[in-house]
């Protein structure tokens with residue numbers, strides 16, 4: 001009878017440490033470890049008596065002599081290597097003490113998150129980079145509540161923001177000329193500011209007879225995600241309301257999911273909202289970045305990051321104030 005070696009399953013704490021300039025800390029795996037010479041985020045195995053955060057704090061101290069002070073879970077992903085099956089618990093660290101030193105003879109550097117200048121990067125980590133580096137703010141259009149008010153809000157919001165964001169064009173109630181006028185304004189604004197536009201799949205159904213081709217990637221509604229529609233079109237992400245849908249979003253190789261509503265919101269009257277703890281529970285197993293939505297404003301981003309959200313999506317709060 002043939003016997004097969006049983007590969008260990010290891011839980012790994014992975015720290016994506018940001019500096020004030022938005023760069024992240026990369027380490028190069030030292031000689032003697034599997035994949036020596038490959039770049040990775042700092043971290044290491046979670047010991048049996050540790051939480052992931054404790055392991056992360058310990059590894060950053062042992063490897064680089066820095067003390068992680070504040071951070072939050074991002075998402076988890078599994079990968080089968082020849083040497084082990086690993087479950088990577090990615091954490092974002094945005095506050096730490098000390099300046100990194102090489103304590104284990106490893107090279108390290110600060111570089112961008114989507115680092116194309118570092119090579120090679122560990123096989124489980126490299127495909128995650130475009131997902132991690134995508135915008136952390138999504139603004140949703142709302143021209144149907146009033147063209148001028150929405151146009152001004154988006155223009156003001158975009159003139160104040162210095163980082164890339166997503167703008168999702170989502171108009172349930174508009175049709176005909178009003179829909180085209182709103183689309184043209186939003187599309188023009190994204191072109192002018194270089195921001196990435198997404199088109200809600202419900203809105204696309206009303207808009208497509210007026211356009212020659214899909215103008216930007218689709219954002220799927222949960223119903224379209226579940227029905228498997230639009231497989232032949234470029235889809236960036238999807239709205240989801242439960243963990244089953246998060247699994248489908250991952251299986252469809254989407255770049256992100258949007259989960260909510262986290263807080264009570266006028267768009268869903270009478271519903272209490274998930275709350276951050278329930279959001280965290282669902283987002284943890286998602287295997288892809290999850291935006292939080294529902295009654296959120298720019299000042300909620302820290303809470304969002306503490307509770308496993310990649311970022312926040314805002315309907316009426318974007319561009320206010």
Ligand SMILES: Nc1nc2c([nH]c(=O)n2[C@H]2C[C@H](O)[C@@H](COP(=O)(O)OP(=O)(O)OP(=O)(O)O)O2)c(=O)[nH]1
Pocket residue numbers: 012013014033034039040041042043044045046079081084086088122123124125
């Ligand atoms: N730290 C880290 N590990 C990663 C990343 N991507 C990835 O696939 N891994 C894998 C490689 C390894 O199989 C595993 C980490 O285990 P390790 O051997 O480096 O952990 P360790 O520092 O505790 O090692 P050891 O000294 O106890 O052997 O996770 C990443 O970006 N960062």
